Amino acid sequence: MPFCEDCAKYWAPSAMNDDGTCPTCGRTVEAPKVQSTITAKNLDLKRLAVGDDGDPADAAAPWHFKLLMVLLVVYLGWRFVQLLT
Ligand SMILES: [Zn+2]
Numbered sequence: 377m378p379f380c381e382d383c384a385k386y387w388a389p390s391a392m393n394d395d396g397t398c399p400t401c402g403r404t405v406e407a408p409k410v411q412s413t414i415t416a417k418n419l420d421l422k423r424l425a426v427g428d429d430g431d432p433a434d435a436a437a438p439w440h441f442k443l444l445m446v447l448l449v450v451y452l453g454w455r456f457v458q459l460l461t
Contacts, residue, residue, distance in 0.1 A: 377389075378392060378406040380400075380403055381403075382403050383400055385400075387399070392405065392406065394413075
């Protein structure tokens with residue numbers, strides 16, 4: 377938690393100026409943030425889902441999920457046949 381000695385006050389990191397200075401006296405309290413604030417424009421959901429390496433194979437469904445879906449279709453198909461007979 378950044379503390380300004382001139383103002384004798386603790387500041388929430390989100391309440392600081394973007395360059396890390398105190399909002400009231402302008403004194404440098406903490407080092408500026410390396411990463412800028414996440415906005416709707418610079419948010420990359422695909423990179424978050426896939427990962428930094430960008431391999432789309434990591435985002436594919438696992439084999440056991442596909443097997444489960446096949447077994448579910450077979451079971452529901454059999455239950456539908458039972459319903460008709
Ligand atoms: Zn201050």
